[in-house]
Amino acid sequence: MPTINEKITEEIRAKAKELLESKEVAAFLGFCLGSLPMTTRPFVARSPEEADKLVWNSFCVLNPANYLPELLKSLEPPRGPRDPAPKGPLPKAAVLATGCWSRNISIQIKENQLDRERVVIVGVASRGKVDQRKVKARFPDQEILKIEEEDHKLTVSGQDFEEEINRWDVVRGNCLTCLHPDPVMLDIRIGEPGQERKNDSPFQQVNEIENKSTDKRWQWFQDEFASCIRCYACRNACPLCYCDTCFVDDSKPQWVDKSIDPVDTGLFHILRAYHCAGRCTDCGACESVCPMDINMRILTKKLSKDVMALYGSEAGMDPEAPLPLSTYKTDDPQDFILTESGAAKEGM
Amino acid sequence: MTNQTSWEPKIIAFLCTWCSYAGADLAGVSRFQYPPNIRIVKVPCSGRVSGNMILSALKSGADGVLISGCHPGDCHYISGNYFARRRFGLFSNLLDFVGIEPGRVSFSWISASEGEQFAEVVKTVTERVKKLGPATRLVKKLE
Ligand code: SF4
Ligand code: SF4
Ligand code: SF4
Ligand code: FES
Numbered sequence: 001m002p003t004i005n006e007k008i009t010e011e012i013r014a015k016a017k018e019l020l021e022s023k024e025v026a027a028f029l030g031f032c033l034g035s036l037p038m039t040t041r042p043f044v045a046r047s048p049e050e051a052d053k054l055v056w057n058s059f060c061v062l063n064p065a066n067y068l069p070e071l072l073k074s075l076e077p078p079r080g081p082r083d084p085a086p087k088g089p090l091p092k093a094a095v096l097a098t099g100c101w102s103r104n105i106s107i108q109i110k111e112n113q114l115d116r117e118r119v120v121i122v123g124v125a126s127r128g129k130v131d132q133r134k135v136k137a138r139f140p141d142q143e144i145l146k147i148e149e150e151d152h153k154l155t156v157s158g159q160d161f162e163e164e165i166n167r168w169d170v171v172r173g174n175c176l177t178c179l180h181p182d183p184v185m186l187d188i189r190i191g192e193p194g195q196e197r198k199n200d201s202p203f204q205q206v207n208e209i210e211n212k213s214t215d216k217r218w219q220w221f222q223d224e225f226a227s228c229i230r231c232y233a234c235r236n237a238c239p240l241c242y243c244d245t246c247f248v249d250d251s252k253p254q255w256v257d258k259s260i261d262p263v264d265t266g267l268f269h270i271l272r273a274y275h276c277a278g279r280c281t282d283c284g285a286c287e288s289v290c291p292m293d294i295n296m297r298i299l300t301k302k303l304s305k306d307v308m309a310l311y312g313s314e315a316g317m318d319p320e321a322p323l324p325l326s327t328y329k330t331d332d333p334q335d336f337i338l339t340e341s342g343a344a345k346e347g348m
Numbered sequence: 349m350t351n352q353t354s355w356e357p358k359i360i361a362f363l364c365t366w367c368s369y370a371g372a373d374l375a376g377v378s379r380f381q382y383p384p385n386i387r388i389v390k391v392p393c394s395g396r397v398s399g400n401m402i403l404s405a406l407k408s409g410a411d412g413v414l415i416s417g418c419h420p421g422d423c424h425y426i427s428g429n430y431f432a433r434r435r436f437g438l439f440s441n442l443l444d445f446v447g448i449e450p451g452r453v454s455f456s457w458i459s460a461s462e463g464e465q466f467a468e469v470v471k472t473v474t475e476r477v478k479k480l481g482p483a484t485r486l487v488k489k490l491e
Pocket of ligand 4: 392393
């Protein structure tokens with residue numbers, strides 16, 4: 001019996017072939033196998049033959065939306081910076097999209113990074129992606145050479161061992177708390193639709209930190225980010241981080257110095273997260289690519305919690321609604337404003 | 349570093365030119381007394397103030413930061429402060445989350461006619477920062 005992922009892989013390949021053969025799309029953005037166990041790579045199939053390389057498994061952890069705007073640009077006929085846009089419809093690209101990825105695509109459309117007309121969204125409900133850190137942590141001194149996936153278990157093997165583990169036990173943190181595994185927008189569906197999930201405390205981890213004292217929180221922040229090497233992989237993997245010049249690369253003024261001084265690292269992380277406020281879909285790509293196993297996603301999760309609580313909005317869920325920070329209400333909460341909270345008198 | 353008793357905090361105040369800056373002016377003209385701890389940076393609108401600017405002030409050694417703009421509805425650019433209010437709300441929560449002491453960074457609405465209120469806000473902010481002591485978090489020390 002083929003597994004769910006094998007069936008989805010077959011369906012993806014067949015669909016990609018069909019779209020590429022009929023020239024409906026010029027490119028199909030998905031994943032192919034990586035060279036190490038538990039890895040996949042973002043992959044663009046440009047011909048029906050290449051479609052056979054596409055795969056779907058629990059290790060497709062990068063967010064394809066990140067590569068989409070650039071891919072579409074690369075499909076346009078070459079032209080100089082001052083040349084007018086070519087007439088007629090431009091080539092399209094198809095892209096795989098789970099719940100969070102589809103929300104990132106919807107945000108990119110809102111932010112004018114993507115032309116909806118040029119994207120064919122191939123929706124797949126996510127069953128949760130596996131965190132390779134969690135798998136590795138179970139085999140601390142052994143090298144994992146192979147991993148075989150069934151619907152609910154993984155068989156991990158190496159030189160002189162073979163062990164079965166429950167898949168859900170090693171699913172990524174963001175997938176564990178995800179409420180919307182099914183795409184919010186799609187043109188073509190692959191596999192079965194996913195169910196909305198229930199979770200009474202999706203922000204459990206955030207709450208735990210909030211409950212600490214200010215000093216303990218500061219200590220936690222220092223410890224969590226101490227090993228960051230400022231490689232910016234977390235930023236580069238994120239579909240929201242498309243700025244031509246990131247604030248970390250500004251030199252006049254230089255907001256953040258190029259060092260791994262804890263202050264610079266701290267500023268980088270606070271501001272990177274802050275720039276994702278109201279836009280982060282908790283896709284987990286940032287965390288999945290960190291070479292130092294830093295849990296930077298907690299900062300964006302905190303922002304998502306507050307955006308929900310203060311402005312009642314969840315990033316990318318409603319493709320029609322404006323993004324929470326590009327709109328306002330005249331009666332938005334403002335207790336934190338000194339002159340509104342009555343605190344202005346307190347020091348007197 | 350000066351010792352605790354003679355220590356006076358440095359507070360950077362980002363003031364919107366149309367309201368709070370004019371409010372500061374009025375406070376001066378009207379001879380309202382307020383602590384001399386603030387260093388004013390005039391900005392075109394509270395909507396101009398970014399997280400980058402606030403953290404830069406702390407990084408460069410400010411003990412406190414005050415951001416002040418026009419009252420909601422009074423922004424010279426109609427809605428700059430409404431957008432800013434959403435961003436500031438999230439930002440101040442985020443700073444709190446990573447352990448920056450409440451009171452290091454404050455926000456207020458002060459109009460051009462509120463010279464007295466301006467003086468009061470500066471007093472409050474200065475008191476709060478004095479209570480917290482010199483800033484140590486997110487302050488870059490050059491060795
Ligand atoms: S961290 Fe901020 S400035 Fe840098 S790319 Fe991301 S959104 Fe842009
Ligand atoms: S910040 Fe991380 S979790 Fe959020 S959208 Fe970007 S990559 Fe995904
Ligand atoms: S990916 Fe990890 S090590 Fe690299 S900059 Fe981000 S948090 Fe730091
Ligand atoms: S002009 Fe004062 S807040 Fe916009």
